[in-house]
Amino acid sequence: MDVCKAYSAAIMGETNRLTNKQREITERVYAIMVAFAKVGLVAIIDEVTGYQDNRNRSELQKILEKYISAELMPWTKRFPDEFYKQMFRLKKWEYKGRAKSPLVGKLTNEFVYNYLPEGVLEELRTKNPKNTSGHRRSRHHQYLADTGAKHLDNLLQQEMALMKANDDWNEFARLYKKSMGEPYQISIEETVERE
DSSP: OHHHHHHHHHHHSOGGGSOHHHHHHHHHHHHHHHHHHHHHHHHHHHHHHTHHHHHHHHHHHHHHHHHBOSSOOOOOOOSOHHHHHHHHHHHTOOOOTTOOOHHHHHHHHHHTGGGSOTTHHHHHHHHSOBOTTSOBSSOGGGGBOHHHHHHHHHHHHHHHHHHHTOSOHHHHHHHHHHHTTOOOOOOHHHHHHHO
16 A cells, blocks of 8 residues: 555656656556555445445345245155265264264265355344244255255265265265365364475
8 A cells, every 4th residue: 555655656756757658557556546545445435334234134135045945845755865874974973874874964964955155044043943842843955945945965975975984984075075165174184294
């Protein structure tokens, strides 16, 4: 910014002493400063008026309209048995079909629903709250519109492919999060390979 100020001072006062190249640079720097000032003013005005919050809510609402159905959809099998078989295999748990631990639901939220756009899981929890015994009336996926259901199906396919390629839950989790662009902990093997 100091360089921009110096060039701007030059354009204001001593333009007759500048070379053509310096004058060209000065004009570009001045245009950059004006653009930054405009962006800064818009941000300040948005913040003061609360428009930023309205814009964010409006954008979230558009996403939710695409992902969340206005009504409960009929139940269809959305999560293949293979998804749970792979999860249980990697966790070294005995797979018993339908009977699943509450931990499975937590892992499903962490590794599937959390990767839907921001705000979708929260809206699903609002539309489908837990009852007094801690259970939900319906499955979250029954509230997904076509866009949400397709995204969920794609996530499940990606996840199952990576599950099948791994023999350890922690390694799967690390690679999955890495593939989704999340920070992950580097394994000892990777550290040794980099040295």
